[in-house]
Amino acid sequence: MLVVTTNDLPGWEIDRVCGEVMGLTVRSRNAFSQLGAGFKSLVGGELKGMTQNLVNSRTEVMERMMQEARNRGGxxxxxxxxxxxxxxxxxxxICAYGTAVVAWPVTDGAHETARQLGYQL
Known part of the structure; x- marks a missing residue:
């Protein structure tokens, strides 16, 4: 599924707006990882466990948002x-949200993007 932060899709025609969609998760913090992060913050550097948790959470909410868009026909x-x-x-x-649409490529570049994404044209 094509997901963009812009309000339009250059090279694509939006045929229909399916409505607002979102994916949501609420995560609790692990007390032990919080303690480790506190110690790490004293000396500086990346908090790898916290970074991975955020990456996983964002992936999860994106998947939920895209599934809701599919359910609405987008x-x-x-x-x-x-x-x-x-x-x-x-x-x-953590929430991901946007507007689900039905869109079709109208330029050669958009057709190539659609093929790469697996759209059936």
Whole structure:
């Protein structure tokens, strides 16, 4: 599925808007990894465990958002955004949202992109 942060798809024609879609997860922090991250922050450097958790969470919410778009009949998502917020001291909400659309390529470059993504033209 084509997912973009722009409001349009150059080389594509949007035939129909299917509506807003989102994927959401709420994650709790592991007390031991928080403790390790606290120590790591004293000396500096990447918090690899926390980075991997964020990558996994973003992947999960993207997959949920794309599935909702498919369920609504969409084949692309425009105006995609991520949002995060803290809930209390131990929970983090991560959300991906955008607008599901039905779009078709109208230029040669867009046709090539569609083929690479596995669209049936």
């Amino acid at each position: 084949n692309a998502i425009v105006a995609m955004r991520f949002d995060t917020s803290e809930m209390g001291d131990v929970w983090t909400e």
